[in-house]
Amino acid sequence: MGQEQVERRLAAILAADVVGYSRLVEANEESTLVALRQHRHEFFDPTVVKHGGRIFKVMGDGFLVEFGSVLNAARCAVEIQRGMVERNTGVPEDRHIKFRIGINLGDIIVDGDDFYGDGVNMAARLEGLARPGGIACSAVVRDQVGNKLELEFLDQGEKTVKNIAQPVHVYFVNLGAPANGSLKTASGAQPRPRSDKPSVAILPFANMSNDPEQEFFSDGITEDIITDLSNVSGLFVLGRNTVFTYKGKAVNLERIAKELGVAYVVEGSVRKAGNRVRINAQLIEGATGGHLWADRYDRNLTDIFAVQDEITHTIVDQLKVKLLPEEKEAIERAPTENVEAYTHYLKGRELLHTSTKLSLTLGRRMFARAAELDPLYARAYAGMANCDSRLYSKHGVAISADEILATTGKALAIEPNLAEAHAARGYALMIGSRPVEAASSFEQALALDPNCYEANQLYAEFCVTTGDFERAAQHYLRAMEIRPDDYQSPLFLTSVFQSLGRREEAAKYARLGVKRAEEALRLHPESSKPAQQGACALAILGERERAKEWLARALAIDPDDNLARYNAACTYSLLGEIDRSIDLLEVCLQQFGSDMKLWFKNDSDLDPIRNHPRYQNLLKLTE
Numbered sequence: 001m002g003q004e005q006v007e008r009r010l011a012a013i014l015a016a017d018v019v020g021y022s023r024l025v026e027a028n029e030e031s032t033l034v035a036l037r038q039h040r041h042e043f044f045d046p047t048v049v050k051h052g053g054r055i056f057k058v059m060g061d062g063f064l065v066e067f068g069s070v071l072n073a074a075r076c077a078v079e080i081q082r083g084m085v086e087r088n089t090g091v092p093e094d095r096h097i098k099f100r101i102g103i104n105l106g107d108i109i110v111d112g113d114d115f116y117g118d119g120v121n122m123a124a125r126l127e128g129l130a131r132p133g134g135i136a137c138s139a140v141v142r143d144q145v146g147n148k149l150e151l152e153f154l155d156q157g158e159k160t161v162k163n164i165a166q167p168v169h170v171y172f173v174n175l176g177a178p179a180n181g182s183l184k185t186a187s188g189a190q191p192r193p194r195s196d197k198p199s200v201a202i203l204p205f206a207n208m209s210n211d212p213e214q215e216f217f218s219d220g221i222t223e224d225i226i227t228d229l230s231n232v233s234g235l236f237v238l239g240r241n242t243v244f245t246y247k248g249k250a251v252n253l254e255r256i257a258k259e260l261g262v263a264y265v266v267e268g269s270v271r272k273a274g275n276r277v278r279i280n281a282q283l284i285e286g287a288t289g290g291h292l293w294a295d296r297y298d299r300n301l302t303d304i305f306a307v308q309d310e311i312t313h314t315i316v317d318q319l320k321v322k323l324l325p326e327e328k329e330a331i332e333r334a335p336t337e338n339v340e341a342y343t344h345y346l347k348g349r350e351l352l353h354t355s356t357k358l359s360l361t362l363g364r365r366m367f368a369r370a371a372e373l374d375p376l377y378a379r380a381y382a383g384m385a386n387c388d389s390r391l392y393s394k395h396g397v398a399i400s401a402d403e404i405l406a407t408t409g410k411a412l413a414i415e416p417n418l419a420e421a422h423a424a425r426g427y428a429l430m431i432g433s434r435p436v437e438a439a440s441s442f443e444q445a446l447a448l449d450p451n452c453y454e455a456n457q458l459y460a461e462f463c464v465t466t467g468d469f470e471r472a473a474q475h476y477l478r479a480m481e482i483r484p485d486d487y488q489s490p491l492f493l494t495s496v497f498q499s500l501g502r503r504e505e506a507a508k509y510a511r512l513g514v515k516r517a518e519e520a521l522r523l524h525p526e527s528s529k530p531a532q533q534g535a536c537a538l539a540i541l542g543e544r545e546r547a548k549e550w551l552a553r554a555l556a557i558d559p560d561d562n563l564a565r566y567n568a569a570c571t572y573s574l575l576g577e578i579d580r581s582i583d584l585l586e587v588c589l590q591q592f593g594s595d596m597k598l599w600f601k602n603d604s605d606l607d608p609i610r611n612h613p614r615y616q617n618l619l620k621l622t623e
Contacts, residue, residue: 007110012073013123014065019098019132020261021061027481035097051076070105070144077101077135081175102126103137125161129287132199132261135173142171198319199236199262202226204247208271218270220346228312234321245484257286275301281311283318293318305334341373348383354527357395357561360387378415381407385424393431395562396591401432419449427458431593453482465598469499487516491533498604510537528557532567539574562591570605582614589621597622
């Protein structure tokens with residue numbers, strides 16, 4: 001019997017995948033899928049065809065492409081990577097669609113329309129070594145291309161890769177503008193020189209103190225290092241709320257680097273005992289898991305800001321990034337020199353995010369103490385203002401909008417470009433029934449920092465009160481992208497999409513919000529807020545018993561919380577228990593500020609009660 005002949009041939013294989021695809025989908029599945037589909041239809045696939053390639057395998061966010069010529073494969077890869085820089089222009093950096101590309105020339109086995117073998121495997125391994133937005137290739141590709149395309153190849157030395165017996169000599173393609181201008185972008189224009197900024201994720205520093213209540217301190221140190229590194233124009237640093245999804249989880253650093261689409265990862269731990277603090281930190285190369293740097297700092301607590309500066313400067317030095325003078329100054333400028341004020345601020349912020357009446361009252365005290373200890377601590381005044389606005393708006397605490405505006409004025413006098421202070425001012429203007437000025441303050445906050453979670457979230461809330469549901473959806477979606485563990489934005493989106501008549505999207509975000517709220521309840525079982533809002537979403541999804549269980553839990557934790565009453569009224573409305581809903585609204589509306597009375601009128605959760613005879617009496621309470 002004759003042996004079946006195996007068809008082999010030499011081919012150039014291009015392997016590509018989307019950087020940080022899991023993170024992008026988790027943040028906003030729909031917009032990610034739409035964007036990727038559009039990039040493929042308009043650019044990626046036509047560019048492959050233009051250069052004589054054929055996509056022979058698609059694996060979710062990954063692609064394998066065959067070329068008869070290694071030169072064509074290289075031309076295609078360069079055009080794709082340069083073109084994607086243009087296509088991402090104007091998109092927030094954490095929403096960029098970027099590819100990693102690996103190219104290999106080798107022997108492949110033909111199996112119908114599919115290919116496999118070492119030639120294909122090597123291309124896939126090279127792709128995993130490439131930087132986000134970059135190209136990695138084997139030595140044979142570099143030798144075959146030579147100087148024919150005027151490309152510069154950066155020698156990375158030999159690398160050991162999975163399932164390949166021998167070390168692989170790897171080269172990166174320098175995607176700066178070519179010397180003779182022979183390669184152009186998809187639009188035909190000369191490509192702009194590409195920055196190839198090193199990308200880094202600062203994972204939440206673990207709290208190694210015996211006291212779990214010190215969690216806010218280790219979180220604060222992590223966030224300050226993220227903020228300092230974000231001031232460096234030569235780095236791309238993932239935001240706090242993206243990396244904090246890994247908080248408290250056992251992690252594989254190589255896998256995390258790939259999931260997040262970064263080249264480097266920083267992890268560490270904090271142990272605080274009395275007036276002493278120990279911080280361990282290490283910088284890891286994502287592709288290999290190799291340590292680039294590690295150190296331990298045993299210091300007095302009063303040296304905490306100096307330690308943060310040292311860690312930041314060391315990371316910058318290790319990644320060979322040049323600091324501009326103003327960036328160096330920004331890193332070395334601590335928000336306060338008073339460690340006790342800093343500690344009170346961090347605790348206040350944790351309580352503000354919990355956002356019940358009790359937590360807001362305690363949080364306000366923490367911020368006030370921080371400002372007392374350091375009268376020039378701008379963020380402390382912004383925190384005080386945010387607590388006061390919520391206490392007035394949601395719980396009827398006797399604080400005037402003018403008092404709150406005076407507090408935001410102190411913050412802005414100290415730090416005029418502090419986005420969170422402008423957002424706090426916008427919120428104070430909103431509860432003071434000054435909508436035009438409020439919108440202007442929110443816009444200014446977003447102009448200063450488009451990634452400010454509070455600015456996006458509060459602006460969305462403002463838009464609901466004005467009935468601008470499209471814009472509210474836009475800012476809630478952005479808030480959800482900035483903070484992938486945020487349960488409030490998808491739950492608010494549920495009501496917003498209900499108001500817009502987009503029922504399928506409402507159900508989708510209800511399910512996502514409930515999932516995130518479950519995780520929030522697991523981490524903070526003492527908080528009623530996730531259960532309050534999650535109950536409404538469960539009612540929309542038709543899960544009556546679960547909705548009642550969650551609501552009972554929320555009211556057991558915070559029976560006298562006015563916002564808990566309101567969310568209970570919304571849940572009962574959706575469950576068809578109209579009189580029970582109106583009974584609660586008659587109580588909580590009397591404590592609401594003007595903004596929440598507008599919210600009440602626009603809240604789709606309460607649509608089932610609006611034709612009830614008692615509804616007119618509720619409207620009188622909003623006058």
